[in-house]
Amino acid sequence: MSQIKPYDFMVKYQQQKDWIDGRGNFIAFAFFLGGISGGLYLAAAYFDSLLGMFVAWLLSLLMGVSYMAHLSHPFRSWRMFMKPGTSWIARGFIFIMLFIGLTTIQLILSQWVPEATGAITVLKVLAGIFAFAQSIYTGFAVSYVSAIKVWNSAIVPILFVTCGLSGGLAILLAITMGGDHAQLVMLENVIRVVLIALAIIIGVYLWNTTYSSTAASDAVKRLIGGSLALLFWIGVFLFGIAIPIIISITSYFAGEASSGLLITAIVSEIIGGLALRFAILKAGMYTPLLPAE
């Protein structure tokens, strides 16, 4: 499908390329980073991991950088605040900026003025909201596109948030690994739930999308049995779900997981999250304007 001939333009199902090819790669990264940054911040705030929140802040900055890299006129990026009324990208940009801004202050306070608990809590709540917003908007940006049927689903934002959360939790796990055992166990428990939820959401999403339109079901077919199958089954399923779940379930029964295994699970989880963004973006297909064969 990606070797679509020039004369097949909108005469056959056509893969979207603007958000995947070349510079478009940075969009997938940005979405991924936005997701885990948001997830990580929420988790870190909950578990009160300053390091976690700091890493979330870093990841969010990285997301901004990735976004800039995608733009052909990054110096004009200030203009992207102009239309939050209708544009999810504008909204997202505002969310990111606010998140970064709020977190910056919160981190400074937490580190150097830890006694300002009231302010810190307020900031945490606010930053948490924007962390969530930053994470979920990536899903809305995609699901808003009614032209691409496989994206145009209310499940996508949930999927992106969940995926971001699982990634964030994984990173938090890595950060906490040497530390408090009880916290670790709790984290692992949460991760287990989130992973299972993620698997279910992906299932529901694919199932649901298959029945939404021909273009969408075609996209799903490409994901699970076509040209994107490798990316989907190995990237999303194996790395993103299977390996982490297997590790966390074995660790559950074993009661104790080796740090090697945990690291594998974490890395695997992150690869999976990235693969999911790529898979979904790549699966984006336009419906031909002429009746296709």
Add this chain to the structure above:
Amino acid sequence: MRWGMAIELKRCVGCYECVLACKAEHFLPPDIFWNRVLIGETGKYPTVTKLIYNVRCNQCADPACVKVCPTGATQQREDGIVWVDEDKCVGCRYCMIACPYQMRMMYEDENAQYFPGQELTEHEKIGKELYPHQPGVVQKCVFCKERIDAGIEAGLTPGVDREATPACVISCPTKAIHFGDLDDPNSEINRIIKEKHGHPFHPEFDTDPSIYYID
């Protein structure tokens, strides 16, 4: 006022002149197309129907592209024309993603030439003066707004006077494309759309196109 087109498919022979008229009019760089001719077929041998659709931005009344644009670079004029302010566009491509008709393009390679590796032609050179294109921004059909504006200023009527009418419309050898004001109930174009049962291309995309097709 809302400019629109009515395209009589029976007349169109798929000569691509509308595409070249636009390329010449706007000195479009290689591989940039503001309009296209889509060709396909339906049916099975020997009962076959060849399909030829000349398409361009539909100047939708409810445009997906305008809504998603974070910068406001993509905007809609009072007369319905959707255009991109090159100085505002950051190149996020969201509008390209969002247009269900895929009628937007990104101009990237500013060194692209029609005769690669040879000198620029005089035509290309003068084009850079008369109708410069900024690299890294999104382009699309603008319904030849410069022709319309200058024409109206000179007292001409778009759709009636050639000088004030889009280039692809006046260049069509089969006169397949009509142009006019959709808001004016007495306009020629509204009469044609009504009499010949014009319908938008893929109304299910829900953008309320200003271009009507007549089978």
Add this chain to the structure above:
Amino acid sequence: MVTPTKDKKPENKPVIGMSVKGNPEIWDDEWVKTTCGGCYGQCTIRAHRVNGVIVKINGEPDNDFGPRGGICAKGEAMIQALYDPNRYNYPLKRTNPKKGLFEDPKWERISWDEALDEIAKRLKKIRAENPHKLLHGGTPGPGSGPDLPLGFGVFGAVFGTKNWYVGGAGLHCGSGSHMGAGLYHASWSIVPDFKYCNYAIQMGSNKGTASGHSMGFNMRLAADARSRGMKNVVFDPICNFGGGKATEWVPILPGTDGLVAMAMVNIILNELEVYDVEFIKMKTNGPYLIGPDGKYVRDKETNKPMVWDAKDNKAKTFNDPSIGDFAIFGEYEVNGVKCHPSFQLIKDHVKQYTPEAAEKESTVPAATVRRIAQEWADAAMIGATIEIEGEKLPFRPVSAVMFRGGQGHTNSAQSYCAMCLLNGIVGAMDVPGGTLGWPAYVEGHPDTGRFRVIPYACKDGMLTAGTFMEHRPWPIEDSQVPYTFLMKELTPTASFSPHPVTSDFDKYWDKLGRPYEIEMAMIFGANMIRSTQSREIAGEFWGKIPFIVTFNILPNEFCEGYADIVLPDCHPLEAYCLFGTHGPFFNHPIGMEGWNFPIRQPVVQPQYERRNKLEVLWDLADRLDMRAEMNNYYNVYFTSFGGEALIGGDIDSIRHLGDIDPKKVVQLIGPDEKITYAEMTDRALKFYFGDEHGLEYVSEHGSVNWPKKPKEAYWRWYVDVRIPIYMEHIAELREDVMKNAEKAGIELDWEQFTPLISYFPPQVGKELSGEYDLYCFSYRDILHNGTYTMEMPWLDEVSRLNPYTYNITMNTAMAEKKGLKDGDLICLESPYGRKTTGTLKTMQGQHPQTVAISACSGAWAKGAPIAYGKGTNFNILLESDFKHACPVSWSQETAATVKVYKIDHRIEFDGAGGDKL
């Protein structure tokens, strides 16, 4: 036209009608009216020049000579040919002595004087020895077709050579159609009267949808007709252009149209029995009595053909004013022989062509043939009349036309005439709604009466064209033992000849004792190696000619491989051209469209050392001391063509120069005058249209326009002429042709020299076998004209956007059966071992037994980098010899049988020297 310069700035007008961004300085903003040189449609255009550069081309909205404001993509892209950095800018000389398909000429720039001196030196010698040793010719197509006769035709005729060779046209174009259209319509080609026609049949032609003559205004008129609801049945192996816009596409096997047409004639004459009796009696040779020898029964005294007066019950000469009623049926005895009106013979003869028999060969279902015949007969409305501008005229709103595809086979002449018969039997010829020739009847400009061309009756009362390109189809000339390299004089029914670019030419020339050899060729435009069949055979011929001069604007395969000197011509946007056409019968607007006489003029001045080819020829004439003769020729040409008609003005005139009363020749150019082309244009315009319509006027207005009268548009019943639906002249010719052919050792399918229009299976069908199981043919793309337009980047871009232009197409199911799929690189191989390759695109709309290649692509010239390697060259597959020629019209077989298989690379580019493909 003076180009303003920055310092001579015209008043600052606001810019309208152009998209301008920002505020650039504009010191030159001019729309120049001229004609397009993209094809020989020669549409009128307006070119927009801004700051000395042509930025846009529009169709001319104010006259009928084109799409009235519209234009085709090729016309728009002419800008890119004008500014192509690969253009020839200086005279060039070949330094690589080797010639061949892929040889690099290693051009060296020389001066004009050097070039012309060298050419003149050789021409002088040849003219002294035997002028026939010069072969000249070129393209009638792109650029300035009309300059071909006015420039090269005149030059060659004055020089004294009869070896006049018309590029790829000879092999593919309309040999059978020009003959047939000339005989039946006094015209170069035919077209439905789109304005009034209700039912149009096309057999292998894309008129009105992609190609055909006067493509420009035909697209416009055909669109009106479709939108009005005209029914349009297209017989074609492919459902692309004509078929794609038809109300009914009927897939047919190549070369079998004649049979389908005959079956329809049969149904109409013998089953439905609806035919236009009046037309047959008054306008055809249907009543002429035919003796047992197949020839007319002639009056002993006057030698005129006889008819049977059914009222007086006796035989009379055909134009005896006392005839009460022409018998078209029955058997009579005249001059002691049993004879029949030819119509009776035709009616009986066609009985053998049953729809069932037609189905077997053509694959068109018998029921379809029957239905279409019935619909056609109904739609013909025999007897109906219509009033147009106060004139009551017969109304026959049906039309059948054929061109390149249907008649490009070894049965060309007979197939074309079979199709014409369909129009003839219902009287749908040059009447409203019927089949029209390009205007053959012009009463002349209202002020001067000049530019007057009137068809008339001559020998046997048959229709004779007022003017024609090359020789006239009627009266038929005598057959002669071949003495030109083209050998066409053997068979005067042929319009074009494939010889001498054939594999069997030498055999015949040897037999004739090789009277002389070609020592030099002068070619204008034309891609004599890529647009003609079999580049191997062609290469062999051209490679042997010691000295070849070409006039071109852009590198092509012929120039690179074979030319010794290339002279840089002006692009049409830099040139004057007087005649938008050689004659109105060639590309003037049809039907009630107005009369227009446009000229071409430079929109920008020629750059570098490019020169107008006509002025170059005159320079050569000076060097050969033949300028005075040429000047005189022009005087004859202008005064005889559309002037004080002495003989019909055409190239042929020169051959009968002696017949012309010198007193009637107007001296437009004095013998010693050395005028410019612009000056000649001015004088000719004033001569034709009066002093106030000189160059100055036409420069500003683009053309001289005046209204057409219904009598001119629909002249058939205003001129007392008949047409040969029984081709007695062919029976007459047969013995002489056979006799003369024998002297050259030529064997043709003599069976086809039959006066009763018949179907003969095409050679391509005979070559079909289990292994070579598919027919391969080519068809024009709307985006390209010949080989020339492939070099224009805009056209290249859109060609890539089109699923068919650059691909080889095949029916989807057949491809599947052969294990092939979209995008496969495939090889087509003919039974003669000729191979060509390309990319497959499957389609439903194609006859399963065929493979099709669009246009004339597959360029290998290194000087044309945009075209290089794009598409597939179909012509490689064709054979060139008498076995593959129609014996009557000499049209070549333009379809081949092939086998198809996958291949790993483009073999026909091995050795081309460009990129490996």
